[in-house]
Amino acid sequence: MRPSDVPDLRDLELFREMSEERFEDLMHGAYVQTFPPMVDLITEGDMSDFLHVVLEGRVELFASWNGHETTIATVEPIATFILAATINDAPxxxxxxxxxxxxxxxxxxxxxxxxxxxxxxxxxxxxxxxSARYRTVIKNTKNLKLRSSLERLANYLLHQYEIEGCNAEFDLPIEKRKIASFLGMTPENLSRAIRGLRPYGVEIDAQHVKIADFDALQNLAKPSPLIDESDVPLTE
Amino acid sequence: MRPSDVPDLRDLELFREMSEERFEDLMHGAYVQTFPPMVDLITEGDMSDFLHVVLEGRVELFASWNGHETTIATVEPIATFILAATINDAPxxxxxxxxxxxxxxxxxxxxxxxxxxxxxxxxxxxxxxxSARYRTVIKNTKNLKLRSSLERLANYLLHQYEIEGCNAEFDLPIEKRKIASFLGMTPENLSRAIRGLRPYGVEIDAQHVKIADFDALQNLAKPSPLIDESDVPLTE
DNA sequence: CTTCTCACTTGATAATTATCAAGCATAAAC
DNA sequence: GTTTATGCTTGATAATTATCAAGTGAGAAG
Known part of the structure; x- marks a missing residue:
């Protein structure tokens, strides 16, 4: 593995507090790998063999049942995923x-x-x-159960707006169909929800978002720190 | 506090491994309290002042937003709740x-x-x-996003059936409106979903459930260990 | 440059789910 | 025993969301 990757890892809160010796133990069996887009990394039901850390790129976590598939989260650098399964030695x-x-x-x-x-x-x-991740999934559950798809989209946009430094214009970070799946709706429904936000000053052209009337959008979205404030991205 | 409560607590996996001395430190400031039904114990948004352990009775965890309320979980003896907020020193x-x-x-x-x-x-x-609780919430998210309300009810019944020792007849543990809220539907919709399960051999009279055709129900529910097998109840 | 692919959009329709209103039944309160 | 409260059910209707089908457009592949 490249030596330059190690400090990156060390910056993660997860690895920051441990002794140098333990850290090196951990790095000893570790290896770095680069994958093309759309490669399956793990499959639900398999036993946990590696704790994964994303250094560059973007990874989707998703689940399937009875022919349906839903996006649970996307993981961006630098973050781990499937920590719970690793620690629990569970599928x-x-x-x-x-x-x-x-x-x-x-x-x-x-x-x-x-x-x-x-x-x-x-x-x-x-x-x-x-515990931070646990709280994030609880918030996500509240989001799903307490809000309509239009409200979820409005809050998603407000959240992205904040991430992008509160700039009135920004680009969506992932494909719309992934956003739709993450928000618990179909791509068609997302398209219509986007149009439904036009009266609230939201203009979306392809990936580009423009928040023309922040107050109107916020008034619709009614964001709450107990649902929308991020402890940590919704990964595992 | 009653001395007889201490062994109960010690049986919890959470407190089983710690040294006797630490355990006594913890018990020193602890106190036992009995509450009537329908008493508010904690309110979302407040800071965590106590880790709660249910010894007897039943506690509902719920969340509200914009005039809506939803049941996230019910906690049964003996179990803790709001552990994550306690450890994180978070609301x-x-x-x-x-x-x-x-x-x-x-x-x-x-x-x-x-x-x-x-x-x-x-x-x-x-x-x-x-990590067990985290995994339970993830399963719950999959349940909500991948299944219809009829399918969620079918799986809920199968789950209760297992809890009740795979007896074809058992009683629902909580009010139907709480079940409805937990499953993410209205009480009216639950009523109709119950009728909708009649063709699958499910008879429910008040609290009493009878699974007359297990195979038919299972065929509809399509339970999956990656959604329905319980690591731990869905509390915090 | 042209073709092809595929995400996205739009329309029409169906299914699901929620809301509102009324009646029923059970259990607690008097 | 009667009254009251309330959870549950049912019906009618509306809103939300999904499905199916067709078309559009931008980018990739040739």
Missing amino acids: YLMSARTLEKSRLILLPSSDVRKVFDADGAFARSVVREL | YLMSARTLEKSRLILLPSSDVRKVFDADGAFARSVVREL
Whole structure:
């Protein structure tokens, strides 16, 4: 693996507190790999063999049942995914695929569990990571159960707006059909929801978004810190 | 607090691994309280002051937004709730109320965090608890996004059926309107979904359920271990 | 440059789910 | 025992969301 990747990893809250020695133990069995777009990385139901860390690119986490598929989250650098399955030594609940060309670090799950058992500081970091992620999925559940698709879209746009530095114009980070799936609707329905936001000063042309009337949009979206404020991206 | 409550607590996986000394530290500031039905215990948005443990009775976790309310989970003895908020020192994402007369142990959040910082074994227990709960919420998200309300009800019944020892007849554990809210539908819709399951051999009279044709129900529900097998109840 | 692919959009329609209103039934309160 | 409250059910209707089908347009592949 490139030596230049290690400091990146070390910056993650998950690995920041652990001793240098343990960190090196963990890095010893790790390897870096680059994948083309649309490559399946893991399949739900399989046992966790590696803790994955996205260094570059973008990864989609999704789940299937009875012929349907839904996007649970997208993971952007630098972040881990499937931490819970790794620690629990349990089967993956989600599948993962690259959306773009992506570079990942793979840490053997058994190594992670070994360090977890030996290093209390790492265990505490895992707690902080997991509790933040737990809270994020609870927020997502509230979003799904308490809001209509139009309201979810409005809040999604407000959230992106904030991420993009509160600029009135920005680009959508992923394909619309992925946004639709993440928000729990069909692509057709998203198209119509986008048109439905026009009276609220939202103009979307292809990937480009323009928030012309922030107050009107906010008035519709009614964002709440108990649903929309991000602890951490909705990954695992 | 009653001395007899302590062994119950000690049986919880969360408290089983920690040293006797730490456990006593934790119990020192704890107190037991009994509440009548329908008492608000915590309100979403408030800061976490106590880790709650249900000893007897039943507690509902719910969330509100814009005049709507939804049940996220019910907590049954013996289990903790709002662990993530306690550890994170963050505001509650859910409110809690007693559904029945209930007895709880309240552990001051600052004490829990103190032990968490000092005792690596406890930190690891917290990880196991949180990761199991995290996975339960992810399963719940898949349930909500991938299934129709009829399918969710069918799987809910199969799940209860298993909990009740695979007996073809059993009673619903909570009010139908709570089940409806938990499953993400209105009470009216639940009523109709119950009738909709009649062709699949499901007879429900008040609280009493009879599964007359297990295969037909299972064929409709298509339960999956990646959605329906419980790691842990969906509390916090 | 042309063709092809595929995400996206739009329209028409169907299915699902929610809302509103009324009646029923059970259980608690008096 | 009667009254009251309330959860549940049912019906009618509306809103939301999904499905199917066809067309558009931008970018990739040739």
